[in-house]
Amino acid sequence: MTAVSVSSVSKIFNQGRTDEVVALSDIDLEIKTGEFVSLIGPSGCGKSTLLRLIADLIAPSTGTITVAGKTAGAARKEQAYGIAFQQAGLFEWRTVLKNVELPLELRGLSRAERKAKASEMLALVGLEEFAGHYPAQLSGGMQQRVAIARALAVQPPLLLMDEPFGALDEMTRERLQSELLAICAKTGTSTVFVTHSISEAVFLSNRVVVMSARPGRITASIDISLDSRDEAGRQSPHYFECVTSVRQALRGSPLKSAS
Amino acid sequence: MKKVAYVLIGLAVFVVLWEGYKLVGNPEGTVVLGVRILPRADDLSMPHLWTVIERLSRPEMTGGRPVWIVVISACLFTLGITAAGFVIGALVGLLLAVAMQRFRIVERGLLPYVILSQTVPLVALAPLVAGWGGTIMPAWMTVSVIAAYLAFFPVAVGMLRGLQSPGSAGVELMRSYAAGWWRTLVKLRFPASLPYLFPALRLAGAAAVVGAVVGEISTGTRGGIGRLIIEYSREATSDPAKVYTAMLGAALLGLVVAGLVSLLELPLMRHRRHVEVVTL
Numbered sequence: 396m397t398a399v400s401v402s403s404v405s406k407i408f409n410q411g412r413t414d415e416v417v418a419l420s421d422i423d424l425e426i427k428t429g430e431f432v433s434l435i436g437p438s439g440c441g442k443s444t445l446l447r448l449i450a451d452l453i454a455p456s457t458g459t460i461t462v463a464g465k466t467a468g469a470a471r472k473e474q475a476y477g478i479a480f481q482q483a484g485l486f487e488w489r490t491v492l493k494n495v496e497l498p499l500e501l502r503g504l505s506r507a508e509r510k511a512k513a514s515e516m517l518a519l520v521g522l523e524e525f526a527g528h529y530p531a532q533l534s535g536g537m538q539q540r541v542a543i544a545r546a547l548a549v550q551p552p553l554l555l556m557d558e559p560f561g562a563l564d565e566m567t568r569e570r571l572q573s574e575l576l577a578i579c580a581k582t583g584t585s586t587v588f589v590t591h592s593i594s595e596a597v598f599l600s601n602r603v604v605v606m607s608a609r610p611g612r613i614t615a616s617i618d619i620s621l622d623s624r625d626e627a628g629r630q631s632p633h634y635f636e637c638v639t640s641v642r643q644a645l646r647g648s649p650l651k652s653a654s
Numbered sequence: 655m656k657k658v659a660y661v662l663i664g665l666a667v668f669v670v671l672w673e674g675y676k677l678v679g680n681p682e683g684t685v686v687l688g689v690r691i692l693p694r695a696d697d698l699s700m701p702h703l704w705t706v707i708e709r710l711s712r713p714e715m716t717g718g719r720p721v722w723i724v725v726i727s728a729c730l731f732t733l734g735i736t737a738a739g740f741v742i743g744a745l746v747g748l749l750l751a752v753a754m755q756r757f758r759i760v761e762r763g764l765l766p767y768v769i770l771s772q773t774v775p776l777v778a779l780a781p782l783v784a785g786w787g788g789t790i791m792p793a794w795m796t797v798s799v800i801a802a803y804l805a806f807f808p809v810a811v812g813m814l815r816g817l818q819s820p821g822s823a824g825v826e827l828m829r830s831y832a833a834g835w836w837r838t839l840v841k842l843r844f845p846a847s848l849p850y851l852f853p854a855l856r857l858a859g860a861a862a863v864v865g866a867v868v869g870e871i872s873t874g875t876r877g878g879i880g881r882l883i884i885e886y887s888r889e890a891t892s893d894p895a896k897v898y899t900a901m902l903g904a905a906l907l908g909l910v911v912a913g914l915v916s917l918l919e920l921p922l923m924r925h926r927r928h929v930e931v932v933t934l
Contacts, residue, residue, distance in 0.1 A: 447826075450830055452826050452829055452830065471829075471830060471832055472832040473832075474830075474831060474832060476830070478826075478827070478830045480823055480826075480827075482823050484821075484823035484824055484827055486824070486841075486842070486845065486846075488845045488846075488848070489845075497831070497841065498831050500841075501831045501832070501833050501837065501841070
């Protein structure tokens with residue numbers, strides 16, 4: 396089963412004007428159900444644009460995108476994915492619980508169902524005690540966890556994440572990575588994860604898709620098969636081999652052995 | 655408790671300034687190069703505060719009602735007009751803001767006229783509106799219309815700014831939930847605009863009071879505090895304290911309206927009250 400299928404997609408901003416920008420050109424990408432795929436590349440390579448295209452937040456200039464066998468637009472209307480951005484983007488006037496309830500509210504669930512499901516999701520990210528707090532009372536890492544809980548609330552088959560841990564410190568980041576992996580394993584969601592951190596991409600993914608800039612293209616797709624995704628996994632030789640091959644792919648040429 | 659103390663300190667400062675100036679100020683005022691830069695401090699221009707208070711308890715005219723009752727009932731009359739004007743103005747402002755947010759072309763076309771509307775002098779507008787009294791609406795209502803005309807402006811401008819305040823993250827999030835314009839308005843734009851709406855409403859409240867007081871005067875409507883100020887000021891030479899009682903009433907009216915408007919804020923801005931950040 397394919398969760399996401401992107402075929403010969405390109406995206407040109409401001410087409411036909413002097414400030415025309417080719418953000419993506421000729422992208423083909425297949426993501427299998429349950430797969431965790433990271434998009435990595437230099438800034439301006441269009442990785443966020445690709446994520447937005449899958450989310451149907453913007454429309455492709457050419458090509459087609461299907462999510463779970465439907466067009467991206469239809470998938471969005473069915474809330475077939477959950478999304479989290481670099482900024483938590485919580486609604487400051489809602490409590491933590493109400494923030495997580497928002498997508499459920501828009502789906503028309505009853506009050507009791509919403510509360511039960513949102514509490515469950517908060518427990519999943521370890522924030523059940525903070526249900527009644529307002530976002531402004533929480534630290535950045537906690538806000539980001541709330542945003543992830545919100546993305547997971549509708550239990551979407553697909554999770555789209557745009558540098559969700561980008562603004563966090565290293566410690567929080569590693570803890571949230573482990574939490575995210577545990578959640579994905581538990582719920583069996585397919586995930587598209589945009590990042591600019593090589594180690595993060597390797598640690599989290601089944602596959603790392605490397606992109607290059609101007610125009611945005613996919614230059615390599617590297618399969619990762621870590622035995623375990625924990626501290627031991629982070630120290631294993633295979634982990635470092637994968638990091639090296641992703642780095643080489645990003646540079647576009649093999650590294651000198653000295654590095 | 656602290657708030658009460660601040661109010662009392664504020665009053666005390668005012669009393670000290672007023673009476674202090676009367677003590678040291680030149681009774682004829684201070685004139686520099688033919689321009690009076692400080693007001694007269696004599697009892698005719700600046701009666702002692704206790705004279706004003708004492709005047710409140712005496713009858714308006716021999717055998718009439720005490721002045722304080724006259725002033726309070728005039729204030730209540732004007733409060734009613736102000737409230738009607740405030741509500742109409744706020745609603746019109748809200749609707750305009752929503753329309754301008756929804757359609758960019760409406761914003762482009764309408765916003766200049768919204769701003770232009772406030773440059774039309776009220777004295778030019780009032781006789782026109784006053785003509786409607788007794789025909790399509792009761793006379794007091796024309797004053798409300800003038801108050802609304804002043805009150806809608808801050809609401810329209812502030813609310814538009816508020817509705818446009820959510821960043822692309824929030825808007826994209828709502829789009830990812832397949833929420834249309836209306837649901838985005840209700841769940842995102844309205845709540846996000848509240849911090850902009852309340853200051854705008856406070857301005858609108860003040861504008862409605864000014865509109866009501868000035869409107870009463872320029873339409874010649876009887877029974878309100880604006881009219882009372884004019885009536886009492888005619889007696890200023892023989893009974894200077896009297897006009898100050900009416901002005902005191904007008905000031906009180908402004909404070910009451912400001913207070914009522916800020917009461918609206920309490921239930922809706924709960925999330926702004928606790929700020930202690932949990933760091934875990």
